[in-house]
Amino acid sequence: MTQTDARVTQHPNGYRDLPQQARLLAQARHPDPFAVLGRQPLGEGRVEVRAFLPQAQSVTLGRDGPAFQRVPHTDLFVLAGRAEEIPPRYELAWTGKDGGRRVGHDPYAFGPQLSDYDMHLFAQGVHWHAWRWLGAHPRVVDEVAGVLFAVWAPSAERVSVVGDFNGWDGRCHPMRRRPSGVWELFVPELAAGALYKYEIRARDGHILLKADPYARRMEPPPRTASMVEPENAYAWGDGEWMEARRRRDWLRAPLAAYEAHLGSWQRNADGGWLNYRELVERLVAYVRELGFTHLELLPVMEHPFGGSWGYQTLGYFAPTARYGTPDDFRGFVDHCHRHGIGVLLDWTPAHFPNDAHGLARFDGGPVYEHPDPQRAVHPDWGTLTYDYGRPEVRNFLLASALYWLEEFHIDGLRVDAVASMLYLDYSRKPGEWRPNRYGGRENLEAIEFLQHLNAVVHERHPGAVVIAEESTAWPLVTRPTWVGGLGFSMKWNMGWMHDTLDYLAHDPVHRSYHHDRLTFGMLYAHTENFVLPLSHDEVVHGKRALVEKFPGDDWQRFATLRLLYLYQWTYPGKKLLFMGGEFAVRREWDHDRALDWELLQYPPHRGVARLVGDLNRLYCAWPALHAREFEPSGFEWIDCHDAAQSVVSYLRRDDERFVVVVLNFTPVPRYGYRIGVPQAGTYRERLNTDAAVYGGGNVGNLGAVRAEAREWMGRSHSLSLTLPPLGGIVLVPDQDER
DSSP states (O other): OOOHHHHTOOOOOOOOOOOHHHHHHTOOOOGGGGGGEEEEEEEEEEEEEEEEEEEEEEEEETTTBBBBBEESSSEEEEEEEGGGGGGGEEEEEEEETSSSSEEOOOGGOOOOOOOOOHHHHHHHTTOOTTGGEEEEEEETTTTTEEEEEEEEEOSSSSSEEEEEGTTTTTTTTTTOOTTEEEEEEETTOOTTTOOEEEEOOOOSSSSEEOTTTTEEEEEEOOOOOOEEEOOOOOOOOOOOHHHHHHHOOOGOOOEEEEEEEETTSOOTTTEEEEEEEEHHHHHHHHHHEEEEEEEEEOEEEEEEGHHHHHHHHOEEEEEOOOOOOHHHHHHHHHHHTTTTOOEEEEEEOOOOOOOOTTTTTTSSOOBBBBHHHHHBOOOTTTTBBOTTSSSHHHHHHHHHHHHHHHHHHHOOEEEEEEHHBBTTTOOOOOTTTTOTSSSSSBOHHHHHHHHHHHHHHHHHHHTEEEEEOSSSSTTTTTOOOOTTOOOOOOOEEEHHHHHHHHHSSGGGGGGGGHHHHHHHHGTTTTOEEEEEEEEEGGGGOOOOOGGGOEEEEEEHHHHHHHHHHHHHSSSEEEEEEEEEEGGTSSSSOOSSSSGGGGGGGGHHHHHHHHHHHHHHHHHHOOGTTTTTTGGGGGGGEEEEOOHHHHEEEEEEOSSSOOEEEEEEESSEEEEEEEEEEEEOOOEEEETTOOOOOSSSOSSSSEEEEESSSSTTTTBBBEEEEETTTEEEEEEEEEEOOO
16 A cells, blocks of 8 residues: 555546645535545556545444555545455445444445436426425435435535534535535435434535425424435325315315314323324314314424414425324324315415524525515515525425325415515515516516416316415416416405404494495405405404404304304305314414313303304205305395395305305394295205304294295295394205295
């Protein structure tokens, strides 16, 4: 073996000064560690193996092979020999400075693993499955098991993967830079469960320690490390559900969603969280009993701050570890599907938090956030907004959406804060925003992203839905992209929700002056495919619980709440109710404590819960209440003009049948109240919110009423009804007499 100093002067890569290379490695500043480390050719059939091991005292080739020489005053070890004596895949054995003995393959003996084609698609923003190669993936390369790490950090000077396996030392595993701005490294002998982050040296010299944007599992907060997750091998049992979903016409099918926050629905006796498997056993049984068709979960994507309820997401590919593992969450969804419950997830592509370990200034400069300071910060929450004009950022978000649909069989996404994505001047004053290239206020890049997202989801996952939380009058939100729409399946009807709650907040004696709050919504009810939400946003931050929003004593409040629910379930649009509303919780929602389940021992609360269950069953059983929710032909006013008595009446129709709905918004019973109906016969009182089983006073029509051949309101027949105070009724024509 020749002396190190003599040998390196002839190195073909031009590295005449190995001590200088070792200093760059020791400073974690080397621009190309693969050019120095690993098995390097010397010419004339000779090679040299170099290993930089800051934690090693001595090194040998394999357990019993020749010893490496240490380059003086460095942690760089070298060994030269004939090419045939040192195989391309070799092991290093080293004694640590702590006295421990370690053996493993050299990461720098492995060539690039990522395909140029994958990185090309990623750079174009159209790689639908980027999570399959970015992040951390257990792999077997040349019969050697390990983990392949890959991260996009386009402006970094150096990126290292660090973790428990190398003492979180950024000098140990610097990564290979690819031309796409992606960095990769295969670390042999590493396995699932390993904790890791990326140590990034920015161009200005700052050292950053970042969680993996594509991590599929993370430590439970407040810890912030990413965790190597095995590839998905979950044995799904929901094949029947998934096939039925693919054929399902969601436009004409019932959808009643129970919105839940997993951390505060129920808790353990000691106040701790239930895990995914404990939650699903209780939650599915409860939701089925109440007749809901879907669960809509506040974001389960990993988030550092529990007080954000998940809406400040950092783990866009990782179910929160607060409640268990990714497979535990797969089991959650699987159990829902096998028991006939769909699962919708809230998803937040509008903004992200600025936590130091997250996406903010990921490689020292703006990577995920917009580079324009006037567009980078969300004015309402102090979070950062995405740069939708950057293909790799669009790809990150698109891949996240598809990940939940494909890897977790999610049935749909509710996209949060869409309005803030669409408008450049959203919550900004004049001078705080710049117009687009045409001089307008529309965020053209965000519009293009949303259209692409919706087109891809609907093409690849028939039956899955994408729902917009969009609070403005932006046109064509739920119309196809090929006619200029955004392409969403549905949109929350925030106008209906605000108008209705505002109307009900007035004392009944004054409601006649605000009657238009009830009727105005039908002017636009079929311009979009709407969901009617009574969501978590309406029961926090001083807004009070639903039942506490209404005037009067408890009798009036509970009666008004029951009337509201009948109105919601019979008005055109899919349904959403936040947890606790179904049994009239009396305090605002607190994400740090469970719902007040003890209220169910009291009849008024049990009555509301029973009503919600009966409304769901009525809604699902009668196509007249759901089959034409998005079509003008599915709704017809009987009388919308009775402001003096604060009563509205209408028909809901499908292809063959109809139901009659009459709502009385005053605490005065109405006797002999006449409405016109389309046909003769007996009309059964299918539901009355004042029934004693719901906590009411049993004011009604004794189960049925006979139509009279008396013209009224332009119809050939009419009914003389008894309307309950602050109550509503649903009447169904007796089909045997049609």
